[in-house]
Amino acid sequence: MTLSNGRHYLAIPGPSVLPAPVLRAMQRPAPNIYTGALVDLTDSLVPDLKTVAGGADNVAMYICNGHGVWEASLSNIATRGDRVLCLVTGYFGAGWVNVARGLGLDAEVLDFGSQAEIDFDQVEAALRADSSHEFKAVICVHADTSTSGRNDIAGVRKAIDAAAHPALFMVDCIASMGCDPFLMQDWGVDVAITASQKGLMTPAGMGFVFFSDKAKAAQIGELCSPYWDWRVRAEAAALYNYFDGTAPTQHLYALRAALDMMMEEGMAAIWARHDHLARAYWAAFEAWGAGGDLRMHIADPDKRSRAVTALSLPAPLASELRRWMEDTAGVTLGISLGLVPMDDPAWHGYFRVGHMGHINAHMVMGVLGTMDAGFKALGIAHGEGAVSAAAQVMAGS
Ligand SMILES: *Cc1c(COP(=O)(O)O)cnc(C)c1O
DSSP states (O other): OOOOOSOOEEESSSSOOOOHHHHHHHOSOOOOSSSSHHHHHHHHHHHHHHHHTTSOSEEEEESSOHHHHHHHHHHHHOOTTOEEEEEEOSHHHHHHHHHHHHTTOEEEEEEOOSSSOOOHHHHHHHHHHOTTOOEEEEEEESEETTTTEEOOHHHHHHHHHHTTOOOEEEEEOTTTTTTSOOOTTTTTOSEEEEETTSTTOSOSOOEEEEEOHHHHHTOOOSSSOTTTOHHHHHTOSSHHHHHTSSOOHHHHHHHHHHHHHHHHHOHHHHHHHHHHHHHHHHHHHHHHHHTSSOEESSOOGGGBOSSEEEEEOSTTHHHHHHHHHHHHHSEEEEEOOSSSOTTSGGGGGEEEEEOOSSOOHHHHHHHHHHHHHHHHHHTOOOOSOHHHHHHHHHHTO
16 A cells, blocks of 8 residues: 555655745746846846855856756866865765866865864864975865764864965755855855755755955866856856856746745744754754664764755665655655765665755655654664653743
């Protein structure tokens, strides 16, 4: 028997749930792309995007996903052979390194592993050792979606300042922006990147590069063709400049609707909601783990992303639970990325739950209740009282 008919819930760390107003906003024929309402609408996105980023001097919008803005950001500020210092704490940090190397940059990697945070002393030492200031940039990921670990971005800034190094500070906020607090201006971030399909609640297909005036002045531009040049986009004199060609019209209406929702809720309330819902999940996971083998990959709650939680069960139970939840109950959980190779039998012991964007208390309680049913159906050992523990957290709102 299946109980999965009805609305399916994709509870993975992106693409996230699309709000009804966002879907409705896209249901329209292509508008005039030369003049009129779409031009004003596109202009109106800029200040709101900067608000979501916690203040930014400039933003360039692209038709691409997260991988695209990895390339867009680096190709503007460095050229072949330039050194960049890469602080890696998971699969996505390593992914950005690959792009740097693909562009011909000399990427020096400090790899802190998938369960540790960035060691500021090591960062400071590496930068101090670079007395001729060859590093063009320090790059890292705010919340690495593969591990669900969250880095202290202000702490990295302090380490850069302690070494008095002029490198640009670049942060991948693709999983965190619109979910975890991120304050580009206050934290001294020069370049922040995100994509549309996570905290921004918009279909995949748009990428955003926020950059400071310092980064703008540091633009080299040798590696980027006119298409990736962030300056033309950020200073767009006409609609076609924003996207170097045809605008992604329906996406722009979608993003406008999503930003309207975000501006109405307010960033502080959005961050508080994500924090509260994440804590409800964690309370349940703790309770299940107390009587079984379910474990959160990041032990310290203060080091966890509020957008995604990576978990483990003895293999192959994680894959069995995912399959049961999808086939029988209409909930899709996330697969594991990067912790172990996909062809290793141990891979079936890891999974992730996405809790980013357009989610609320009943969606979280629904996933948890369904997981409880999955544990029981599959005979997976688990502690008692998990769903009530989450309810207790919800009740404290
Ligand atoms: C999702 C994600 C990416 C990759 O984004 P795509 O849109 O899949 O290319 C990169 N970094 C982080 C932290 C992410 O969460």
